[in-house]
Structures are given as C-alpha cells and as structure tokens.
Amino acid sequence: MxxxxxxxxxxxxxxxxxxxxxxxxxxxxxxxxxxxxxxxxxxxxxxxxxxxxxxxxxxxxxxxxxxxxxxxxxxxxxxxxxxxxxxxxxxxxxxxxxxxxxxxxxxxxxxxxxxxxxxxxxxxxxxxxxxxxxxxxxxxxxxxxxxxxxxxxxxxxxxxxxxxxxxxxxxxxxxxxxxxxxxxxxxxxxxxxxxxxxxxxxxxxxxxxxxxxxxxxxxxxxxxxARGGADPDIAILSPAEERMPWSGHSAVYALPALYEAIKAAHMALIFTNTRSQAERLFHELWTINEDALPIALHHGSLDVSQRRKVEAAMAAGSLRAVVCTSTLDLGIDWGDVDLVINVGAPKGSSRILQRIGRANHRYDEPSRALLVPANRFEVLECEAARAAAQDGAQDAEGPVELKRDVLAQHILGCAVAGPFHPDELHAEITAAWPYRNLTREDFDQAVDFVSTGGYALKAYERYAKLKSMPDGRLRLAHPRLAQAWRMNAGTIVEAEMIKVRLASQRKSSAGRPLQNWGGKVLGEVEEWFIEQLSAGDTFLFAGQVLRLEAVEELNAYVSRSSATEPMIPSYQGGKFPLSTYLASRVRQMLAEPASWGSLPAQVRDWLNVQRWKSALPRPDEMLVETFPRASKHYLVCYPFDGRLAHQTLGMLLTRRLERAGMKPLGFVCNDYALSVWCVRDLSLAIETGHLSLAQLFDEDMLGDDLDAWLAESMLMKRTFRTCAIIAGLIERRWPGQEKSGRQMTVSADLIYDVLRSHQRDHWLLKAAWDDAASGLIDARRLAQMLARIRGHIIHKPLDAVSPLAVPVMLEIGREPVYGEANDALLAEAARDLESELIGEAMRLV
Amino acid sequence: MMQLCGIELHPCLSGAAWLPAYGALLVADLHLEKGSARAHRGVQLPPYDTRAGLAALDAAITRWKPDRVILLGDSFHDGGGPERMDASDRAMLDAIGARTELTWISGNHDPDLPHDLPGLHARELALGPLTLRHEPTVKAAAEIAGHLHPAAAIVRRGRKVRAKCFVLSPNRLILPAFGAYTGGLDVRHEAFRPLLPGDAFRVVMVGRSSLHVLPGRAVL
Structure with a gap:
C-alpha cells in the first residue's frame, strides 16, 4: 500500500x-x-x-x-x-x-x-x-x-x-x-x-x-x-490607459491603480524584489497618499526595533499596507492581511505561491493576490506565474548535496564531541541524505583536510588536529581546538554591503590610516555585485559610468570613467534570478500566439510585430538577432535563463568574439536576453561563414574560457573565502576582534593565489569551484542552456533593433539609482533613448 | 638606477634591491614559514609560501648573478621556522646558498636563527658608507632596512592604485616585504613619520610589470 x-x-x-x-x-x-x-x-x-x-x-x-x-x-x-x-x-x-x-x-x-x-x-x-x-x-x-x-x-x-x-x-x-x-x-x-x-x-x-x-x-x-484550501484568486494589473513600460522595475505607471487596490483592501502586503524597489515604491506611494493611509515599510536593512514596531502595528491592525521585501516571505503571521500585491516580476512560482499564501489565513477562503508587472516581459512572466500558481506548480529547487566545507566543519565537530572511528563516522554521515553519495575517498580527503590541511606537501603531520588512537579511532589533538571550533560553527557568512567610494584627489594629512581615505561615498551595493567585476571594469551606478579600481575591506574604490556606456551591466531586477521552471513557461507562451488572449493589447502588438519583423522562437529554440546600430554591431540572444547565467555567458561570449576578431565592446543582460556589441559587422561575419554561431555557443566555452575568466575574477576569491571560513581554514571575523576584515580579506586572497599556483587540485579549491558553479556564476544552468540550444539556434540578421530586443537594449544606460538627485537626469536620458529605439523597432514601413 | 649616499642601487620588480658596486642583492622580510607559523594553534594555511618566496629569490639571483645575497631580517616568520621547513624547501635554500653567499641579518621575528643555515649571520652589516639592518633607525647616517613592509597609494586621473613600494630618502632605503603572505603598511602610517619628515622622500611602487618612481608628495 x-x-x-x-x-x-x-x-x-x-x-x-x-x-x-x-x-x-x-x-x-x-x-x-x-x-x-x-x-x-x-x-x-x-x-x-x-x-x-x-x-x-x-x-x-x-x-x-x-x-x-x-x-x-x-x-x-x-x-x-x-x-x-x-x-x-x-x-x-x-x-x-x-x-x-x-x-x-x-x-x-x-x-x-x-x-x-x-x-x-x-x-x-x-x-x-x-x-x-x-x-x-x-x-x-x-x-x-x-x-x-x-x-x-x-x-x-x-x-x-x-x-x-x-x-x-x-x-x-x-x-x-x-x-x-x-x-x-x-x-x-x-x-x-x-x-x-x-x-x-x-x-x-x-x-x-x-x-x-x-x-x-x-x-x-x-x-x-493538507488540502490546499481554496484556489488563490490572482489578478494581473494592466491599466488600459497607461503605456506598458518597455523596461525598468519601478512600476510607477501603475501607482494610481495600486493605490486604489490598497484603499479597497483591509490590509495589503506589497512585496518587491529588492530593497531599493521597496524604498522607491514606499516613497512614491506616500507622494500620492491623499487619504493619509497608514502605509509602512519593512525590509532587512531597517533597524530591528523599527521592524518590530511595524510587525506590532500589523498585529494590532493599525496599518493598511506594508511595503516589504523577502523579509516577510517566511515566518509567523502578523495581522489580518487580505490582499497580497507583488510588484515586479514573480521570478519563481514557489516564491509567488509563498507570498500569496501570506494573505488570508482563513484557510478555506481564497487568498487574494494582485501581480503588478513593471514592464512587458514581466507581463509574460506574471501570466506564466498565474498559470503556474493555479496549477499549484512549483519550481524544482531541490535540497543541496555534498557541500564539502560544511562536511569539514562537521567532522571537526564530531571530534570535539569525542573520539570517532573513521569507518563508523563515514557510515553515520552517509546516512544523511545530502551526503548519501559521499565516497569513502572523498570522506578520507575531508578527514585529511580537517586534520592536516590536505596538502600534497605534508607539512602539518606534527600539528595534526586529529590524533590516531591504538584502536583506530581519531581524537581531537588539543582541547583548545574545541573552543576554536565553537567560535567558528555555522555556515552563515554574512553577505556584506560594500560602500562605493569615489577615489579621492584630495590629499589627506599624513599619518591617517588608509581605511579612512577615499572620497565621497556614492552609495552601497551588495558585495556579490562587486564580486563579479575585475579591476578596470566599468559599470553604471548612481547615474554615472564608474571604473572599479580596487576593493579594500568593505570599500569599492571607483573613478569616473570617460566611457559613455559601461562594460558590465549592473543588476537591477533583484536578487532572485528567473526560475528555470517559470522561464520554460514563458518560452512556451511566446511560441504560442493562441495563448496570448489574456495579454494586454499593447503586449500582443509588441509580440506580433516581433513575429513579423524577426521571429518568435519555438520553446526549444534560441533566437539570435544581429543588427547594426549607431556604428556598432549588436548580437542579441534570448536564452531566458536568468541574469546570473546570462552574465557569465556575456563574459564568455565577449572573450570568444575578441578571439574571433569581432572587437566586442561590452554587453548587457536581463533575465530574458543578452546583448553584446562589437566594432565588426556580425551579420556579415556570420553570413560569410567567418563566424559560426554554433561554435560561438558551443559547450566547450565552459572549459578553459570559464577557468581563465574565473582566475581573474574576484568572485572566485570571495567564494573561496566563504568556503575557507566554513571549513575552518581561516578564522571567522568577530566584531571588535583584532583581526580586521581587511587583514582577513587580504590573507584569504593571498592564500587563494598561493594555493592555486601550487596545488590546483586542492580539496577546498574543488569545494569553492562547485559552489561558484551553482552559485554566482550559475555555470550549471548555463551548461543546461548550451546543451538545450545545440542545433537549435535560429539566426535573424536584421537592419535594425527588433521589438523583443528593446527591453535588453534599454538596459544600456540604466541603473538602480541610490541618490535621489540623479533620478531626474537619468530618467530624462533614458526617455530619450527609449523613444528613439521604440520608434525604430515598431516602424512598420 | 638610483643613488643612496653616492652608491648606485637598482630597485627590482621582485622587491629586491641590487647594489652593483658590492655585487650584493638585498631582500627584506621574506617571512618564510609564515604559513606554518600558527599550525600548532590549529591554523593550517597552505604551506607553499616558503617555496614561492624562495623561487622568487632564486629568479632574482639568476637575473643579477650577485656575489652575495643579504637578507635584511624577518627572513623567517619566527624562530621555529627553519626547523619547520619541508626538506624540499630546505634543499632549495641550500642550493641557493651554494650558488651565492647568503648573509642573514637578524630581525625582530628571527633574532636567533640557527647557524646551520647556509651563509653568515649578522646583526648589522656595513657596505661602504651604508649600514644594513632590519629596523630603520631615526638617527642613522645612511642605512638600508626593511621591517616596515612599505606600501603606497596614489590617485591619478581619478584612479586609486595601491602597491608595495621601496621608500628612498636622502639617507635611507626601506625595502618592501618580499614574502608571499606578507601584506603592506602604508607609508603614511605613523610608524614612518619619524623616518620621513616632510615629503623629502621618493617611493618606487612595484607594479605588475614595471616600477614607478614617485615623489613623496604624490603619495596619498
């Protein structure tokens, strides 16, 4: 049974x-x-x-x-x-x-x-x-x-x-x-x-x-x-009067309708994908809040006491709406929420279901949710998410397995608990589902790493942390190792916010320590974004093109660049990449005009013109468009595999195009597409056989090219640092401790360099590589994508930008703006570029 | 090429200094066996810093073919360093000692190095008018020293660049740290202040592929 x-x-x-x-x-x-x-x-x-x-x-x-x-x-x-x-x-x-x-x-x-x-x-x-x-x-x-x-x-x-x-x-x-x-x-x-x-x-x-x-x-x-209760009641906001934006994530066009929805609800939770979106939306809502509705803000950067106040006010029923981020995705329920509004792309069906579930805890009544797409692609994504939610379909984010740094920490913890026999411990550990496939060889390497560092050079035999006992068991060599282990226990290595500082021309007085130097703070950006850059890369931030000079401690030193377009796209969509499942639903929807019935007319027009001017790929195909524009030549492709994978793809394609003599100048991407621009004529090169798209997108790019890019990238060093901390190779940073962040960062980088040049196959480097592959560079998803599209690339050489390309092209010159003063200028510049592109794309004659 | 008290000297990309008049190659602060220094406390850093440092030294010797190599102290990260050395690293050091004469000047990290290391031992060493020692002294007439691990940062056209550097004043040369796990201390740090009154010094910044001489006033 x-x-x-x-x-x-x-x-x-x-x-x-x-x-x-x-x-x-x-x-x-x-x-x-x-x-x-x-x-x-x-x-x-x-x-x-x-x-x-x-x-x-x-x-x-x-x-x-x-x-x-x-x-x-x-x-x-x-x-x-x-x-x-x-x-x-x-x-x-x-x-x-x-x-x-x-x-x-x-x-x-x-x-x-x-x-x-x-x-x-x-x-x-x-x-x-x-x-x-x-x-x-x-x-x-x-x-x-x-x-x-x-x-x-x-x-x-x-x-x-x-x-x-x-x-x-x-x-x-x-x-x-x-x-x-x-x-x-x-x-x-x-x-x-x-x-x-x-x-x-x-x-x-x-x-x-x-x-x-x-x-x-x-x-x-x-x-x-449990029985799923009533099906959720999900609406997608589409104001007929307003023009649906081509790109961007602010959903400002929808504000009046959003405000009406809040007024009609008892209490609304308004989810956004990023902190800056939440801040922006909260600000905008208050500018039109004529009824002075009590609307509050809740996100992770706010002080804890402030968050507790908002939670208490929710519980007391004294709020009408809370603008929040994923901080309210999980946890116990505060108050009687009867409407969940999700602003921006849902990104994943599990996430959106979880969020919708925050509404209406009278189990047998339907949860009410309103999805607010911020641009045209997000309309497709919202439709896909609505369909998925109604099917109760979830993303397939499964449990992670075989994290080696965690294993190392646990093995030392077991030694802290008392002597263990390797045979028994291996049996015990492989009973844990994530380690059920841990081979004895890998386990022995882990024990070796824990005990003596796992180096080919046997330098630490004398200082082994684990000592053999006559009965074959291993015991902790010294009680103080137990104390060090307790201090380092856990896997949370906080993601840091990095201050973006303009490197100063100002001379500081002699004797001031270095970390107080540097000029004006332009804002803060998540460390992981800076991780993707190498020194010399340019990016857009706070409305200007900046060049990364150096990262020291928690400061990214930048200079103003004379370039008008940044080389590296910046991230504005939020932390969550489009889930594989939702992406496949969006691809499906694009390929089936019959399914467009529920889309707003202007979105249907957009897709129809795309079909007429270029093509709409089948779900298993990838469309590549090449076209000239303003004395540059663009290649736009549509993998729909999320921004992280696209960024990695962009880095790798740029290298290949460089080798092919196409002189690439830069790239941008969003969750749906990637655009690379070059000096040389891409359409011509492809048509004359000088450039093969099949070779350009060949899976072998994940070998040497990826390795070479990673070696230069700070990303790998930071990933290594996290692994090294969890595995106990370097000690965790504690507030007020003598070992400052900078000293630790520097030493982790030096360790990485030395280890990489002397023992490339070291166990911990392998652990860091595995993490990076499934983490920030998303190489795994990129590999799946490259395999999927092999033999299914359709190329459209065009005279001008296509309608589908407009959103990603608009990413050129856009940025999350942290300083208010820059907003107006940026919006103005973006508007100019936008009307020009759209005119070009939608011209029918 | 630069001069210190009339003596010709060549700062090198490796972080060493070449004094042709004496056939002497100078390096400071190798901090050999820094990686293994806290192994007894359970911190087991990759033990490859020694061979990385020795390989760099060996390359500098091949380049300049010196009669003697003078190590300006803190050559080992601690007194136990020589004993912890891997046999292969020790063989590499012995081979270097066989190629050229080594002089180990003692530093605060390695005041009493064992005498079975190849070469000579000294607290200080005179080369003509110059005194070679580990820690720079305020009242020195003319000296070459290490100890401080100097580094400097500059801003040019809005760009900030930081690197290890040599520091040259009218009567003193301070060498950058040579070791693989050594960091840098900024020349604006107060430890340098009594040694570098005013801006009457130059720095030679060690870039990736070339050296850059800058006046003290250009340094942040």
Missing amino acids: DDRVRQELDSTVRLPEPFAGWFASRGWQPRPHQLAMHAQVSAGKSALLIAPTGGGKTLAGFLPSLVELSQGAAGKGLHTLYVSPLRALAVDIARNLEAPVAEMGLPIRIESRTGDTPAHKRQRQKTNPPDILITTPEQVSLLMAQEGAKHYFANLKTIILDELHALAPTKRGCLLALAIARLEKLAPGLKRVGLSATVARPDSLRAWLMPQREADVEDMASFVE
Whole structure:
C-alpha cells in the first residue's frame, strides 16, 4: 500500500483529552492534517507535512509530542527538539506554544535557545533540560558536540524541522542534516517531523528527513498533505490607459491603480524584489497618499526595533499596507492581511505561491493576490506565474548535496564531541541524505583536510588536529581546538554591503590610516555585485559610468570613467534570478500566439510585430538577432535563463568574439536576453561563414574560457573565502576582534593565489569551484542552456533593433539609482533613448 | 638606477634591491614559514609560501648573478621556522646558498636563527658608507632596512592604485616585504613619520610589470 497518507483516511482519528476538550472549548475542530500527523507520529513514524501557510502547521508538528508528554513522558529530559531557520522566531514560537499548554494545564516545560540565550540559562538547560527545546540549526550542531551529549539526548524522541523547504536547499540544511545523523546515533529511532510549504518534489524532502542506509533505496518519511484550501484568486494589473513600460522595475505607471487596490483592501502586503524597489515604491506611494493611509515599510536593512514596531502595528491592525521585501516571505503571521500585491516580476512560482499564501489565513477562503508587472516581459512572466500558481506548480529547487566545507566543519565537530572511528563516522554521515553519495575517498580527503590541511606537501603531520588512537579511532589533538571550533560553527557568512567610494584627489594629512581615505561615498551595493567585476571594469551606478579600481575591506574604490556606456551591466531586477521552471513557461507562451488572449493589447502588438519583423522562437529554440546600430554591431540572444547565467555567458561570449576578431565592446543582460556589441559587422561575419554561431555557443566555452575568466575574477576569491571560513581554514571575523576584515580579506586572497599556483587540485579549491558553479556564476544552468540550444539556434540578421530586443537594449544606460538627485537626469536620458529605439523597432514601413 | 649616499642601487620588480658596486642583492622580510607559523594553534594555511618566496629569490639571483645575497631580517616568520621547513624547501635554500653567499641579518621575528643555515649571520652589516639592518633607525647616517613592509597609494586621473613600494630618502632605503603572505603598511602610517619628515622622500611602487618612481608628495 502507498505510504502516502491522505488526511481523508484518518478522519476517524480522535485526539485524546485534554486536547479534544481544549479544541472543543474554543469551538475549533482539529484539522484533518493535524489528526493525520498525530496518527503517523504516534505510531512511531517520521512524517513530512506539506501545508500552506495558515494551515495550523506548527501546531500539527507539535501535537504528537504534546500528546506524548501529556501522557507521562514529561519531566524525563529533552523529549522534542524544534528547529527553525529563523532565530528571531524562537521566542515567539515558544510563547505561542506555552499558551495552549498552560490552558490545558499540562506539565510541559518549553524553552528556547539561540545564540542570544545567556550563558547561565544555557547552563541550566544543560543540567535540567526542558521537555521541548526550540532552537536553530547552529545550536543543534553545538549541542551534539557538547560534553555529555549522549546523556542529554538519551531521551530525545522527536525532532521537528520547520520551514524545511527553505532549509534543505542551503548549506545550513546540510549542516543540520549532519547533526541529525549524529542525533540518530545518540537517540536511535528518532522521529523526524518536517514542516514545509508546497514544493515541486515532496519526495526529495521525505527522503531528506530519513536516515539513508542503502545505496539504491531511498527511505522516505510518511507524507501528509493538507488540502490546499481554496484556489488563490490572482489578478494581473494592466491599466488600459497607461503605456506598458518597455523596461525598468519601478512600476510607477501603475501607482494610481495600486493605490486604489490598497484603499479597497483591509490590509495589503506589497512585496518587491529588492530593497531599493521597496524604498522607491514606499516613497512614491506616500507622494500620492491623499487619504493619509497608514502605509509602512519593512525590509532587512531597517533597524530591528523599527521592524518590530511595524510587525506590532500589523498585529494590532493599525496599518493598511506594508511595503516589504523577502523579509516577510517566511515566518509567523502578523495581522489580518487580505490582499497580497507583488510588484515586479514573480521570478519563481514557489516564491509567488509563498507570498500569496501570506494573505488570508482563513484557510478555506481564497487568498487574494494582485501581480503588478513593471514592464512587458514581466507581463509574460506574471501570466506564466498565474498559470503556474493555479496549477499549484512549483519550481524544482531541490535540497543541496555534498557541500564539502560544511562536511569539514562537521567532522571537526564530531571530534570535539569525542573520539570517532573513521569507518563508523563515514557510515553515520552517509546516512544523511545530502551526503548519501559521499565516497569513502572523498570522506578520507575531508578527514585529511580537517586534520592536516590536505596538502600534497605534508607539512602539518606534527600539528595534526586529529590524533590516531591504538584502536583506530581519531581524537581531537588539543582541547583548545574545541573552543576554536565553537567560535567558528555555522555556515552563515554574512553577505556584506560594500560602500562605493569615489577615489579621492584630495590629499589627506599624513599619518591617517588608509581605511579612512577615499572620497565621497556614492552609495552601497551588495558585495556579490562587486564580486563579479575585475579591476578596470566599468559599470553604471548612481547615474554615472564608474571604473572599479580596487576593493579594500568593505570599500569599492571607483573613478569616473570617460566611457559613455559601461562594460558590465549592473543588476537591477533583484536578487532572485528567473526560475528555470517559470522561464520554460514563458518560452512556451511566446511560441504560442493562441495563448496570448489574456495579454494586454499593447503586449500582443509588441509580440506580433516581433513575429513579423524577426521571429518568435519555438520553446526549444534560441533566437539570435544581429543588427547594426549607431556604428556598432549588436548580437542579441534570448536564452531566458536568468541574469546570473546570462552574465557569465556575456563574459564568455565577449572573450570568444575578441578571439574571433569581432572587437566586442561590452554587453548587457536581463533575465530574458543578452546583448553584446562589437566594432565588426556580425551579420556579415556570420553570413560569410567567418563566424559560426554554433561554435560561438558551443559547450566547450565552459572549459578553459570559464577557468581563465574565473582566475581573474574576484568572485572566485570571495567564494573561496566563504568556503575557507566554513571549513575552518581561516578564522571567522568577530566584531571588535583584532583581526580586521581587511587583514582577513587580504590573507584569504593571498592564500587563494598561493594555493592555486601550487596545488590546483586542492580539496577546498574543488569545494569553492562547485559552489561558484551553482552559485554566482550559475555555470550549471548555463551548461543546461548550451546543451538545450545545440542545433537549435535560429539566426535573424536584421537592419535594425527588433521589438523583443528593446527591453535588453534599454538596459544600456540604466541603473538602480541610490541618490535621489540623479533620478531626474537619468530618467530624462533614458526617455530619450527609449523613444528613439521604440520608434525604430515598431516602424512598420 | 638610483643613488643612496653616492652608491648606485637598482630597485627590482621582485622587491629586491641590487647594489652593483658590492655585487650584493638585498631582500627584506621574506617571512618564510609564515604559513606554518600558527599550525600548532590549529591554523593550517597552505604551506607553499616558503617555496614561492624562495623561487622568487632564486629568479632574482639568476637575473643579477650577485656575489652575495643579504637578507635584511624577518627572513623567517619566527624562530621555529627553519626547523619547520619541508626538506624540499630546505634543499632549495641550500642550493641557493651554494650558488651565492647568503648573509642573514637578524630581525625582530628571527633574532636567533640557527647557524646551520647556509651563509653568515649578522646583526648589522656595513657596505661602504651604508649600514644594513632590519629596523630603520631615526638617527642613522645612511642605512638600508626593511621591517616596515612599505606600501603606497596614489590617485591619478581619478584612479586609486595601491602597491608595495621601496621608500628612498636622502639617507635611507626601506625595502618592501618580499614574502608571499606578507601584506603592506602604508607609508603614511605613523610608524614612518619619524623616518620621513616632510615629503623629502621618493617611493618606487612595484607594479605588475614595471616600477614607478614617485615623489613623496604624490603619495596619498
């Protein structure tokens, strides 16, 4: 029989007293999935619950433990461990759980433990553990390594993992999976309860939860799926009167309609993709807020106290709208939200479903959502997302596997816990789903790395961190290594904001330290953006073309460039690249004019003219257009594979075009397309056979070219630094510590250079390469794309820019503007360029 | 080519200085075995900095064919460095010692180097009018020293560039640090102030492919 358990099967299950009475006294019925979870876990099984927000998911997770504890299991040591990725919520969750426990008069002690928990409380929790401990993944690693862990976890029966869909695709999830593998050893038969939002492949999470003992068979947890409630009611805003923008992400055109929607709602959550979009939208809304509606702002850069104030005001129902970023994607619910507005591209169907789920927690009424596309491509993306949401289709972002830096950290943690035998530890670790395919050879290399650095030159045998014992076990060489490990535990290496500073002409007085130098701060940009640049690259920021000179500590020193167009596009769409799944739906929609019925007329016209002037590719094809414009020659291609992959593709294509003698000058990209411009005539070169598109887009670009680009790129050094910190090769930076950020950054770079020139195949370089390939350079997705389009490239030599190319062409000369004063100038310049391009593209004769 | 108290000297791209009148090649602050220095504390940096430093030194010797190489102190990152050296690195050092005469001037990091290292040992060394020592001294008549790891930053046409550098004043040359894991200290740091009163000095900035002589006043 199928081990999937649908709640319908379990409608006969009843809760014991005092639970049944407690539900009844509030006039509530336990939800079917709550009963189903109770039935599964009480029967000794592990289970994954997938439920939309507002489905009483957290209570469903705790219910089996509460029942057990109410029936005599309480007071016998730690019984249930609850793990959430959100540290700030631990206290709230403990409080929410204490209320029913107190009302039922249950003798159950619930406590929370995070990095902020004072030492005396931790000590007390150690000697006198609560029945239920609410904590974070990092704390689980620390707890499993502490002295007396065997005793501490001896009575542990259940571990509850909340927001599992958000944890499993991260390094934090890998570390937690390893810690759970250790807990299994201390508390055999540990039941695992996973709580998750809807995901594309629940089976991967079901397997993730369970110990994996055999190579070919995946053990899976039972599966309980809550009925999805009512289908969401999703509208796409398309003001008929206004002209739909060709590019940009501000959605200013839609403001009046947006404001009306807020007025009509009780309380609206307005999601944007970036902080700067949120700031901008919040500002614009207040300029038209004639009714002085209480509209607030919530994002990650705001001070915590400010965020708490907004949350409290939401809970109190004193707000009408909150403009926010992904900071409100997860977590507990504040207030009675009845409308979710998503401004800009949805980017992924899982994300949009999660966001829509924030509206209306009366489970059986439909969530109401309004999607607001900011430009024409986003209209297609919104349509694709609406269709996906109605199908309940999710992106396939699965759990990550085999993160080597995390493995190294865990192995040392195991040594901190006590001596281990490599054979046993390998068996224990391969029971964790993300490491089920870890070969013995790879594991031994990890142990070698942990112990002596894993260098071909055996320099550290004498200083090995792990010492062999006569029985074959390995023990920690010195207790102070345990302290260092505790200080470095965890996988979160904060993404830094980098100040963009104009390198100053001003002479500073002698003796001032270097880090105080530099001129005016132009703004702040995410470190990862700067990571993509090499010194000498030009980019647009705050309305001017800047040239990167150097990155020192948390400052990017730039100079004004005389170039009128930047070489490197900057990122304005937001942090999330278009998901593979949504991209394929957009490609599908483009290829099928029959599906355009729901599109606004001006978007249909745009696509029709494109079909007439150039072509619309089939879903498996990639269209390449070449055309001259203003004494340059452009190549525009449409892979629809997200900005990160496109940026990498742009870097690589530029190198190849350079070698082919085409003299490339620069490129820009967005989530949909990439545009490269050259001095030489591309159409001519392709038609005369001097340039082969098949060769240009050949998969072999991922070999030497990528390697060569990476070697010069700061990206690899930064990725290496993160791996080196997690793996414990270099020490984590702590505020106020003597080791300043700059010293550490410099040394990580020097280490990378030396290691790369002397041991290119080092284990940690491999780890960093794997990370970069799936991370910032998105080489994996690029590889899939290149394979997909092989033999399916259609080339259209054109006389002028095509309608489909306009949005990406408009990226040339656009930027997220951090300084208000530059907005007007930029908007003006952009307008001029825009009308010229559109006239050219849409001219029918 | 430059002069210090009438003695001809050539700063090199490698960070060494060549004094043809004495057939002497000078290097400062190799910090050999810096990578392994904290290994006993559990910090195990890639142990390849020693061979990287020695290879650079070997290349400089091939280029200038000196009679003697004078190492201006902090040649090892710490006293235990020579003992930690890998046998292959030690063989490389011995081969260098066989090609040319080495003189190890002691530095604050390596005050008492073992005498089985190839070459001579000294606290200071006189070359004609010049005194060679590790730490620059304020009252020196004419000296060549290391210790401070000088680096400088300049701005030209709005561009900021920072690099290791030689510092040359009327009576003093300070060499940049030669080692693979060594950072730089800015010449505007107060540690330089008593040595470089006013702007009466020049820096020779070590670029990727060439050296750049700049007056002190051009330095940020």
